[in-house]
Amino acid sequence: MQIGTTLSQYLIEEQRQHPTATGEFTMLMNDIEVACKQIAAAVKKGQLAPNVLGSAGTGNIQGEEQKNLDIIANKLFLQNNVWRGHVAAMCSEEMDEIYQIPPEYPRGKYLLIFDPLDGSSNIDINGPIGTIFSILRSPSPNPVEEDFLRPGVEQICAGYVLYGSATMMVITTGHGTHGFTLDPDIGEFILTHADMKIPETASEYSINHSNRREWEAPVLEYVKAREAGKNGVCKKNYTLRWVGAMVMDVHRILLRGGMFSYPIDERTRAQGGRLRILYEANPMAFLVEQAGGIASTGYQRILDIKPTKLHQRIPVMLGSKNELYDLLKAHKKYALENNLEFHHKEI
Ligand code: F6P
Ligand code: MN
Numbered sequence: 533m534q535i536g537t538t539l540s541q542y543l544i545e546e547q548r549q550h551p552t553a554t555g556e557f558t559m560l561m562n563d564i565e566v567a568c569k570q571i572a573a574a575v576k577k578g579q580l581a582p583n584v585l586g587s588a589g590t591g592n593i594q595g596e597e598q599k600n601l602d603i604i605a606n607k608l609f610l611q612n613n614v615w616r617g618h619v620a621a622m623c624s625e626e627m628d629e630i631y632q633i634p635p636e637y638p639r640g641k642y643l644l645i646f647d648p649l650d651g652s653s654n655i656d657i658n659g660p661i662g663t664i665f666s667i668l669r670s671p672s673p674n675p676v677e678e679d680f681l682r683p684g685v686e687q688i689c690a691g692y693v694l695y696g697s698a699t700m701m702v703i704t705t706g707h708g709t710h711g712f713t714l715d716p717d718i719g720e721f722i723l724t725h726a727d728m729k730i731p732e733t734a735s736e737y738s739i740n741h742s743n744r745r746e747w748e749a750p751v752l753e754y755v756k757a758r759e760a761g762k763n764g765v766c767k768k769n770y771t772l773r774w775v776g777a778m779v780m781d782v783h784r785i786l787l788r789g790g791m792f793s794y795p796i797d798e799r800t801r802a803q804g805g806r807l808r809i810l811y812e813a814n815p816m817a818f819l820v821e822q823a824g825g826i827a828s829t830g831y832q833r834i835l836d837i838k839p840t841k842l843h844q845r846i847p848v849m850l851g852s853k854n855e856l857y858d859l860l861k862a863h864k865k866y867a868l869e870n871n872l873e874f875h876h877k878e879i
Contacts, residue, residue: 539712539721560618567612568693571605575695593628605648619644620670643668647811651777660696662779666815684835690815692779709823730825732853734789736771738781746797750862791855796847805847809839813848826856830863832875
């Protein structure tokens, strides 16, 4: 696909590769695109727009404070997707339960899962934020929660939108990972990053260092080796980068390589980790693998996990092959010493 192609053209040409396609998926992607452009427009106004920034004074099921923009972005996703007849049901970080399509609208064949506004702590400081989404085929015309609990390998599409200095949408349908930049003059996403490939070797890592005292031994071993730089086993110096918005931190890894992790630690052990499998870990893992990288819990490929709960959390470590090999080797050693399961056969 040629640089300069619009996202719509890219999707229609993809559709033509599948002679049995009905065009429903293309239209669903179009609705997602519209929602994201509306979110981007609200984000760009910043403090100038009344009631966009700031806290909503409510909390979500996960005990997190909701910002106005979390709620606005969630509404925009629902509004754009509820009436068209492409989705059978939806699931959002901001809603306790799955969202059923009201009876007045037709139901489609897809399940749409999203984190409408990721990295909320960056909203009020004019920092980078994003939207993450994942699409599954619905096993039933009247889906229930259980239908959403499917391993990430079954995703038919995953993507994110980064509201950064420029707005970008990065997607995969299982044929590579492709990046589109929003041209604000014409309001179209334009292909700027075709077939993104994560460099196999890199010198950056991304982790919230303030949780160091709580990490598991293999994560500490990996980070200590990077801190030692050219005097240690890595024999080169590293840089730490942590934006605190997964979309931005993962986007940097897709472009420049490196390792991103929100590992399990003693603070988050009871809840299984920090990041949510359905709308954070799975879509990012799909994008990273399609770009030639690795995405793991430390012990298992993320995309192989069968979720048991809608808002389930898991440990996440992803990025460049060689960085992940080092990290996974440390996990393998720790697993052997502590009689833990380790599923990566390639390590
Ligand atoms: O949605 C979760 C999230 O905001 C991610 O985008 C980000 O990586 C992480 O939480 C930041 O967590 P912390 O505030 O603990 O650094
Ligand atoms: Mn999030």
